[in-house]
Amino acid sequence: MAFNPSTKQIGFIKAALFVLALLPFLRMAYLVAQGVPVEPLEFLTRGTGDWTLYFLCITLAVTPLRRFTGWNWVIKLRRMFGLFTFFYALLHFTCFLWFDHFFDIAEMLKDVVKRPFITVGFIAFVLLVPLAATSTNAMIRKLGGKRWQQLHRLVYVIAPLGILHFWWMKAGKNDFQEPIIFGVIVAVLLGLRVYWSVAKRPATS
Numbered sequence: 617m618a619f620n621p622s623t624k625q626i627g628f629i630k631a632a633l634f635v636l637a638l639l640p641f642l643r644m645a646y647l648v649a650q651g652v653p654v655e656p657l658e659f660l661t662r663g664t665g666d667w668t669l670y671f672l673c674i675t676l677a678v679t680p681l682r683r684f685t686g687w688n689w690v691i692k693l694r695r696m697f698g699l700f701t702f703f704y705a706l707l708h709f710t711c712f713l714w715f716d717h718f719f720d721i722a723e724m725l726k727d728v729v730k731r732p733f734i735t736v737g738f739i740a741f742v743l744l745v746p747l748a749a750t751s752t753n754a755m756i757r758k759l760g761g762k763r764w765q766q767l768h769r770l771v772y773v774i775a776p777l778g779i780l781h782f783w784w785m786k787a788g789k790n791d792f793q794e795p796i797i798f799g800v801i802v803a804v805l806l807g808l809r810v811y812w813s814v815a816k817r818p819a820t821s
């Protein structure tokens with residue numbers, strides 16, 4: 617189905633998605649301000665963790681959506697989704713640093729080293745930083761398209777680390793349902809890229 621919105625329509629779609637992407641944050645802040653969650657700190661840490669993972673999957677789904685539908689314009693939404701991944705990851709990390717360690721960096725780092733599921737989440741977050749920092753047009757120009765693309769392939773490491781972090785956390789409760797669902801989603805999204813890159817390679821005799 618051909619759907620080729622004009623630049624103005626794309627601007628409108630982007631603005632609408634921007635507001636939608638902020639809603640989970642606004643909802644969480646509202647519910648906590650109203651005193652609804654019984655465990656507000658846990659509610660915020662977990663809610664922001666969930667939305668980091670959702671936006672990671674949404675960002676990775678842009679290229680498959682473009683290839684399957686021919687909607688090339690969706691690529692223009694990818695940067696915004698990537699930045700929302702970072703936004704929720706930063707909130708998630710801030711919750712941990714604040715609620716678990718009262719901004720004591722040394723204590724926080726000790727915890728990062730001590731608990732493997734935190735170690736993995738922390739590595740994923742640290743790897744997200746250069747991606748967010750190089751998301752501007754000026755940085756793309758400065759790095760050059762090819763190097764920028766190579767750097768942004770880090771997302772193929774970040775996503776499995778995010779799943780491993782989630783899996784490890786839930787393993788303590790013997791509850792694997794959601795990690796399996798998201799593990800399959802990420803495996804399909806990354807598997808498609810492997811398939812496309814192998815299919816593109818010229819056959820050697």
Ligand code: HEM
Nearest residue numbers: 661662665666668669705709712734737738740741778782
């Ligand atoms: C790409 C990076 C990350 C992703 C995708 C991610 C994702 C998640 C998810 C999905 C959860 C489970 C939420 C639920 O129970 O529904 C979670 C929990 C958690 N994450 Fe992360 N996370 C990331 C980075 C981090 C970092 C950097 C830290 C801290 C250094 C961290 C600390 C935690 C903690 C403390 C919990 C809650 C554990 C509990 O309540 O028992 N995460 N994360």
